[in-house]
Amino acid sequence: MINVYGKRTTLEDLQKVELKTPRKAGGLWKGIPHHHLATTIMDELGTRGIEVEKSQFALAKKGANCVGAFDLSIPNIDSPEGTQYSLGFLNYNDLCKPLELVSGANIVICHNGMVTGTQILRKKHTHGLQLYDQVDSAISEYLKQITSLGEIIEDLREFPITKNKASDLILEAGRQDLLPWTRIKEVDSEYRNPTHPEHGTGTRWALLQAFTQVAKKSPPNRQMEMISSIQDFVLAS
Numbered sequence: 001m002i003n004v005y006g007k008r009t010t011l012e013d014l015q016k017v018e019l020k021t022p023r024k025a026g027g028l029w030k031g032i033p034h035h036h037l038a039t040t041i042m043d044e045l046g047t048r049g050i051e052v053e054k055s056q057f058a059l060a061k062k063g064a065n066c067v068g069a070f071d072l073s074i075p076n077i078d079s080p081e082g083t084q085y086s087l088g089f090l091n092y093n094d095l096c097k098p099l100e101l102v103s104g105a106n107i108v109i110c111h112n113g114m115v116t117g118t119q120i121l122r123k124k125h126t127h128g129l130q131l132y133d134q135v136d137s138a139i140s141e142y143l144k145q146i147t148s149l150g151e152i153i154e155d156l157r158e159f160p161i162t163k164n165k166a167s168d169l170i171l172e173a174g175r176q177d178l179l180p181w182t183r184i185k186e187v188d189s190e191y192r193n194p195t196h197p198e199h200g201t202g203t204r205w206a207l208l209q210a211f212t213q214v215a216k217k218s219p220p221n222r223q224m225e226m227i228s229s230i231q232d233f234v235l236a237s
Helices: 011-015 034-047 131-158 163-175 181-192 204-215 220-236
Strands: 003-005 051-060 065-073 085-092 099-105 108-110 118-123
Touching (some): 034 085, 099 131, 131 204, 163 204, 181 204
């Protein structure tokens, strides 16, 4: 499931955005029109029979920058229950960051550059950038990663965890400042009595979902920092 923070816009709106050269751009700089990037990604997905079920976009810096993401339906690859395979991009024509593509399940992305997911492409805006080739390679890498991602999620769902171990990990997350101490009690309550019963209890997956559910109550920037840190923490524990 994707969640793009920022003023929502449509694919048609992106086509109306004028590409402007930044004052500090050098001779090698080459901007990437947002609409061209979005449709290139969609075209490359389509050639593989991958359906875009939902898309979201947001603009910033008077249209210079754009973030977007797609929820996908991939032939012969089912996403684990409660998740949605997604692909996101960050396109900065103001020179502050390179072009990025990220993959994952349940991607969250914000126009200030914060994103959850795994980076599969990072390229500067230069004349040497062959967009179709780079996107094609990135999607190939994406398809490799989601197979292992599904396996990780299923492993987390099947990995039992005792009540004492779960309590220890929740407290340790507070000690490591992954969440504020004021939120730790909420994580414990969410784990014992999940808002969404399908998350269950007694597994590392249930614990991860409890952390994530509470983290979602924070502002977007802090939320994404928390979610990324929590995922690494639970996987490593």
